[in-house]
Amino acid sequence: MTDVLARLSSDDREAAKREDMPDWLTPMKAKLTHEQFSDPDWVYERKLDGERVIAYVTQNGEARLCSRNKKCLNKSYPELEQALVDNCPPGVIVDGEVVAFNDDDISDFQLLQARMKVSNRDEARASNVQVYFYLFDCLYIDGHNITNCSLRGRKKLLKEALQWTDPLRFTAHKNEDGISYYHEACEKGWEGLIAKRANARYAHSRSSDWLKFKCLMQQEFVICGFTQPEGERVGFGALLLGFYRNKQLVYAGDVGTGFDDATLKELGGRLESISRETSPFDKNSPSGDDITFVTPKLVCEIAFTEWTQNDNLRHPRFLGLRRDKKASKVHKETETQKAES
DNA sequence: TTCCGACAGTGGGGTCGCAAT
DNA sequence: ATTGCGACCCCACTATCGGAA
Numbered sequence: 001m002t003d004v005l006a007r008l009s010s011d012d013r014e015a016a017k018r019e020d021m022p023d024w025l026t027p028m029k030a031k032l033t034h035e036q037f038s039d040p041d042w043v044y045e046r047k048l049d050g051e052r053v054i055a056y057v058t059q060n061g062e063a064r065l066c067s068r069n070k071k072c073l074n075k076s077y078p079e080l081e082q083a084l085v086d087n088c089p090p091g092v093i094v095d096g097e098v099v100a101f102n103d104d105d106i107s108d109f110q111l112l113q114a115r116m117k118v119s120n121r122d123e124a125r126a127s128n129v130q131v132y133f134y135l136f137d138c139l140y141i142d143g144h145n146i147t148n149c150s151l152r153g154r155k156k157l158l159k160e161a162l163q164w165t166d167p168l169r170f171t172a173h174k175n176e177d178g179i180s181y182y183h184e185a186c187e188k189g190w191e192g193l194i195a196k197r198a199n200a201r202y203a204h205s206r207s208s209d210w211l212k213f214k215c216l217m218q219q220e221f222v223i224c225g226f227t228q229p230e231g232e233r234v235g236f237g238a239l240l241l242g243f244y245r246n247k248q249l250v251y252a253g254d255v256g257t258g259f260d261d262a263t264l265k266e267l268g269g270r271l272e273s274i275s276r277e278t279s280p281f282d283k284n285s286p287s288g289d290d291i292t293f294v295t296p297k298l299v300c301e302i303a304f305t306e307w308t309q310n311d312n313l314r315h316p317r318f319l320g321l322r323r324d325k326k327a328s329k330v331h332k333e334t335e336t337q338k339a340e341s
Numbered sequence: 342t343t344c345c346g347a348c349a350g351t352g353g354g355g356t357c358g359c360a361a362t
Numbered sequence: 363a364t365t366g367c368g369a370c371c372c373c374a375c376t377a378t379c380g381g382a383a
Contacts, residue, residue, distance in 0.1 A: 031346095032374080051371065071370075109372060113356055116371070206346080233351055256352030257375045304353090305373080314354055315373050 004142040004157065012153035015201070016144040021091055025139050025147065027054055027068055028095075028203050030194055030210035036182045041199065043151070043173040044181050047192040047212065048107040048134055050099030051116070053077075055133075061090045073098075078121040080133045080167060087163040091143065094158060096135035096171065106189050110309060135162070136171035139202060147202035154202065178213070186215035191305070218303045218319070221252055222327045224280050225293040226271050234261055235268030239318070240286065242296065243330050248282035250332075252311055255302055258318030267321075270298070299325045307334070 005016055053073060056064040063084035065073040074081050077098060088094065100115055102108040115129040138158035139147050146154055155173070164170050173196075174181050182193050192214035200209035225240035238256035242249040259267070271294050279285040280296040299322040304313040311332070 049372080067371080069370080110355075113371070117357065208345085227352095229351085231351070238352060254353065257373095258352090260376060303374090308354060310354085312354060316353060317374050 004161070005144060007156060007160065008149060008153045012146075012149040015148040015150075016146045017148065018143055019145050021056070021059065021093065021140055021143075022145070023056075024066070024070060025054065025093060026204035027052060028137075028210060029206040030212045031206055031208050032212045032214065036179050036213045037195075038176060038178040038180075040176055041197060042178060042195050043175055043198050044178045044213075045136060045171050045173045045194045045196065046185065046190055047194050047214070048097045048099045048171075049109045049191040050097045050107055050112050050131075050134075053080075053096060053098050053133065054139075055080075055084055055088075055094050055096070055135075057084055057088045057090055057092045057094075059091045061085055063088070075119045076116050077131060077133075078118070078124050080131065082121070083133070083165075083168050087165060087168055089141075089161060091141070092138065092161060093140035094135045094162075095137035095139060096133050098131055098133050100129050100131050104189065107191065130167070132167045132169050134169050134171045137202065147204075149201065150199045151196055151202075152198050182213045182215075185213075189215075191215060214305070216303050217306060218301065219333045220299050220322050220325050220330050221255075221302050222249065222296045222330050223271070223294060223298040223300055224249060224251070224296050225291055226268070227254065227256075227288075227292075228290040229264075229268075233264070235259075235264030235266075236271065237290070239300070240291065240293075241300075241302065241313070241316070242281060243332050244328060245332065245335065249280050249296060250311060251281050251284055251286055252332075253308075253313045253316065255300075255313070255316040255318050257316075258303075263318075274298075297327050299323075299327050299330060307332075 005013055052068045054066045063081045067073055099107040100112040102111055111129055115127055115131055118124050118127055138154050141157055141161055159170055178195055185193050195211040197209040221241040221243055223239050224242040227237035229237045238254035240254055241252040243252055274295045275292050276295055279293050301319040301322050302316050303319055304316040306314050308314055
């Protein structure tokens with residue numbers, strides 16, 4: 001038994017499988033849940049909003065960065081490639097998230113997108129968007145595939161294997177109090193938490209051994225129009241959403257999911273009956289052949305992850321109609337409103 | 342029998358690059 | 363030169379089916 005694996009429990013040592021380093025391991029994915037919990041058999045990590053990257057550091061000491069869909073990302077993050085070459089032993093596969101932070105220290109996907117286009121080291125140095133690689137798992141080390149070992153065992157080997165210096169960061173976790181940590185996370189403006197079953201092996205699929213506790217935003221919007229359905233879809237494609245700012249309707253993007261077939265048909269019929277030619281929006285109205293505008297009087301509840309820079313919703317989904325709210329009272333909830341007459 | 346996981350299909354914002362206009 | 367489209371990232375959700383529990 002090698003020194004590296006000697007640090008594992010006897011069960012984990014048995015689970016480690018000696019084999020050549022694989023070219024590709026399908027990344028494990030988390031399932032979304034709305035029921036948060038505290039359980040001592042689980043650990044809780046900060047959920048970072050960035051790009052998933054699996055890094056292969058070969059026996060020759062070369063680093064290959066792969067996206068979730070097997071695309072090579074070395075050109076996007078040359079400084080991460082170099083950091084892995086310098087600080088990770090050869091013959092290791094690690095799993096993590098590449099992120100960029102905004103001024104409030106919140107992982108910011110829009111900022112990261114500005115960095116994804118970088119294609120060499122000079123450009124990376126010149127970019128003012130700094131990226132970090134938060135590692136949270138180790139799949140292969142010291143000639144062994146350790147995906148059948150427990151999460152705790154893999155994390156232990158991960159922590160000891162690398163020299164932890166920026167831009168490489170170890171993803172810390174809490175061993176208890178999932179619920180209070182979740183509330184803390186949302187107050188800080190984090191994207192949420194990932195809860196992981198501490199003794200679970202690494203599954204090459206979406207698994208309920210990893211669960212997303214996402215912090216959600218939710219508010220009402222005015223339905224201002226709809227798009228035509230495509231393919232087998234019935235009723236309508238998406239709803240055009242708006243809110244009032246200075247008594248003008250501002251476009252907040254579209255929502256196209258969260259409906260079952262019955263709702264698509266029913267609501268689609270209702271929208272047809274209140275359709276109109278002119279846009280209810282202010283001068284920044286969307287336009288297009290497949291858009292039908294409606295009289296802005298129906299209000300719906302929408303859950304989403306965040307506002308984008310253009311006043312659009314990210315990851316929106318329809319929760320239901322609101323009958324108890326007047327359309328004219330719908331504002332962006334983060335904006336302070338003057339009293340309306 | 343019921344439930345769960347995997348897939349396909351629909352929809353979202355944003356970015357880039359290339360082809361058609 | 364501008365526009366449109368697909369391919370990437372990040373997703374949520376519904377409907378369906380077959381196998382596990």
